[in-house]
Amino acid sequence: MMIKDVMPSFELFQPTQLKDAFALLDRYGKDSWKMAGGYDSLSWFKERAKKPKAVIDLSGIAEMKGVRETADGIEIGALTTLTEIERHPVIRAKFRLLADAAAKVASPQIRNAGTIGGNVSQDARCWYYRSGLPCYRAGGNTCFADTPQGVNREHALFDSDRCVAVSPSDTAPALVALDAKFVIKSAKGERVIGADEFFIGPKIDITRMTSVAHNEILTAIRISNAWAGAHFYFEKVADRNTWDFPLVNVAAAMSVKNGVIENCRIACGGVSAAPRRLTAVEGIVKGKPAGEDIAKLAGQSATRGASPLNYNQFKIPLMANLVTRAVRDARA
Secondary structure: OOOOOOOOOOEEEOOOOHHHHHHHHHHHHHHEEEEOOOHHHHHHHHOOOOOOOEEEEOOOOHHHOOEEEEOOEEEEEOOOEHHHHHHOHHHHHHOHHHHHHHOOOOOHHHHHHOEHHHHHHOOOOOHHHHOOOOOOOOOOOOOOOOOOOOOOOOOOOOOOEOEOOOOOOOHHHHHHHOOOEEEEEEOOEEEEEEHHHHEOOOOOOOOOOEOOOOOOEEEEEEEEHHHOOOEEEEEEEOOOOOOOOOOEEEEEEEEEEOOEEEEEEEEEEOOOOOOEEOHHHHHHHOOOEOOHHHHHHHHHHHOOOOOOOOOOOOHHHHHHHHHHHHHHHOEO
């Protein structure tokens, strides 16, 4: 019998500088665990599904906090809380899409401590995986959700490869739509990558949902002014209005001039292991007059190629309707 809600012992470290965090990661290797706000981490520990020997609490590293204006946009420290992002005047004025997405995460209490870095880095929420069963993602040789008896109402429509878990983040699709860049550092240096490299699916690595290696830390997220003040739309559908993960969410950024959609980026969460950028939809709407007709066509096109499971067929019309509303109702 597994004992729940009793965390296994570990050594806790609270560095105040990145160099010390990197040294700890190198010292403990795969026996270490990086923790930001702690909400995903503590859940793993209480379930005893993860048993690190060393937990590295990053919350004391000041350089990873706050929103800074730069010459060509903004840089958001990975430890910036979701509440600060939701309320920050520059983000609300230039990149309201991200503020709207952050406002939909969990509950006010969680947003007060939960971080943007933690939200985009959280692991899959599939209950088979979280319960410690030996699925593919956990190193086993089966997917318990993708079976005739599997409970898979919340699982993937696209890009399944052995694992059908989905990206649970609300801010991730917004960052994809804003063409954000992710700053990742280690003791060896820094790399800056786009969302298409940051978020990964099981075909690349089934054991993780981002490309951040064990000895690396996501330190910041950069958004350029290219999409500042664009027409934005974010919507999340979940079973509950608070404290719940998306069944499907959508984020859209569109530049509209004289009633014509000149450019756009649209992404959905809750439908695949990584936020799904809808490039086909983007191609359809570019250069077209904004309105009901093109919005309906966008919605119909969004779900092409979907492969529903036994209990998540409802996600197909849900996703189509969300994309339709995103194209139709995006506002500056």
